[in-house]
Structure formats: structure tokens, C-alpha cells
Amino acid sequence: MQNHETKLKKIHYEYDNQEYIVINKCPHCNLDIHPNPESSHSLENGSFKIGVISLSCPSCKKHYFIFNDFGNEVVSSDKYLISIPKYGFNESSLIKNTSSTFQKLYIQSINSEILGYNDIAFFGFIKSLEILLKDIAILEHPESEDEILFCSLTTCLEQFHATNIHLFSKKLLEVLKSDYLHYQKSPDFYVYTELIKDCIDYFLLYLELMLKTITLNDDKKLLDRIKKEH
Numbered sequence: 001m002q003n004h005e006t007k008l009k010k011i012h013y014e015y016d017n018q019e020y021i022v023i024n025k026c027p028h029c030n031l032d033i034h035p036n037p038e039s040s041h042s043l044e045n046g047s048f049k050i051g052v053i054s055l056s057c058p059s060c061k062k063h064y065f066i067f068n069d070f071g072n073e074v075v076s077s078d079k080y081l082i083s084i085p086k087y088g089f090n091e092s093s094l095i096k097n098t099s100s101t102f103q104k105l106y107i108q109s110i111n112s113e114i115l116g117y118n119d120i121a122f123f124g125f126i127k128s129l130e131i132l133l134k135d136i137a138i139l140e141h142p143e144s145e146d147e148i149l150f151c152s153l154t155t156c157l158e159q160f161h162a163t164n165i166h167l168f169s170k171k172l173l174e175v176l177k178s179d180y181l182h183y184q185k186s187p188d189f190y191v192y193t194e195l196i197k198d199c200i201d202y203f204l205l206y207l208e209l210m211l212k213t214i215t216l217n218d219d220k221k222l223l224d225r226i227k228k229e230h
């Protein structure tokens with residue numbers, strides 16, 4: 001199976017008696033790794049107390065930096081600032097099969113989440129799911145393209161993903177449909193963000209399987225459509 005971007009997490013990492021928060025993926029190859037620390041540096045001014053850790057990936061051997069803010073008022077989970085290079089996606093990820101509209105929004109959502117912009121990420125993931133569902137629906141029902149493009153996420157699910165809709169609980173459908181302010185205040189907010197991400201992962205795999213099947217069946221008409229779109 002290909003490596004993909006599921007379960008992106010910030011993890012605690014001990015080095016030189018300091019606890020760094022790092023992401024659990026290599027920003028170069030996107031693999032789940034336990035990075036090798038090489039050195040650490042600190043930078044300080046009146047506002048920031050920054051710890052920079054240099055890491056290397058045991059798989060692709062490339063180097064990267066993770067920046068953490070060790071300022072007094074910074075709580076542990078907010079320490080993580082950035083990675084250089086910035087965490088992104090590469091060719092090996094499942095998203096290479098998707099449309100560029102999906103990729104752009106999904107990458108922005110993932111990056112928002114890494115930076116702690118959870119509310120923006122929440123919107124982004126819902127919209128990403130909608131684009132992905134519609135891209136798949138259009139591949140499966142090219143005759144209904146206009147209808148698919150202009151319907152809502154839940155209508156798209158009901159009408160064009162009837163075989164998958166059992167995966168969506170009533171509650172999740174409500175979340176996808178209704179006002180985010182209602183959920184933003186509840187402890188369920190994070191549970192739903194994770195569920196929406198799981199749905200995206202599921203449909204990424206579904207799309208990959210579908211494309212493989214189309215290729216194996218040598219469905220020329222569909223293959224030409226896909227090439228045109230991506």
C-alpha cells in the first residue's frame with residue numbers, strides 16, 4: 001500500500017533534556033518515521049525563546065528543521081511552530097490521483113491543522129470531502145456532471161454514493177450539513193474533524209481502487225476522461 005497522509009500527528013520528542021513537539025511524518029518523503037536528531041540551536045529575543053532541532057529521516061536520509069517556541073506562556077501543545085521544509089505531500093501519496101482543486105484545498109487544510117488553525121481546517125476538510133466526492137461521482141456518472149457540480153455534499157452522497165452512505169452516521173450527516181458554530185463549542189468538535197478526515201481517507205482509497213479497476217478493465221473511454229481532467 002502507498003504511504004499517505006492519514007493520522008498526521010504532533011508528537012513529543014525528547015532531545016538534549018528538552019521536549020520538542022514534532023510532526024510524525026517526514027516533510028520530504030511523507031513516511032511515518034522516528035527521526036534521528038543531529039543538533040539543536042536556540043534563538044532568543046524579547047518575545048521568543050525558540051528551539052530549533054535538526055533532524056534527519058532514517059528512510060530518505062534528508063535533513064529538516066523543526067522550530068518550537070519555549071517561551072514561558074506557551075503551553076506544550078502550542079510549542080510547534082514550523083518545519084523547514086514545510087510539511088507537504090509528494091508523489092507517493094494517494095492524493096496524486098485526485099484533482100488539483102482537491103489537492104490545493106486539502107493541503108491547505110492539513111497545513112492549517114498543523115499550525116493549530118483548527119476552525120479553518122474543519123471547514124477545509126468538509127469542503128475537501130465535498131470536492132473528492134463530486135470528482136468520484138463525475139467519474140462514475142459522467143452524464144450527470146452538471147447536476148453533481150451544483151448539488152450539496154449531502155445530496156451528492158445520497159444520490160451518487162448510495163453504496164457508501166451507510167458509513168455516514170446521522171450525526172455526521174448533520175455536521176456536514178449544518179452550522180459549524182453549533183459544533184465548534186462542543187467537545188465533539190474534534191471527534192467530527194477526525195471522522196471527516198477518516199471519510200476523506202476512505203474515499204481516497206476508494207478512488208485509487210476504482211482507477212486501478214478501470215485501468216485493468218482497460219476502459220478506454222473512462223481513461224481518456226481521467227487523463228483530460230488531471
Ligand SMILES: [Zn+2]
Pocket residue numbers: 026027028029030031057058059060061062
Ligand atoms: Zn524522509
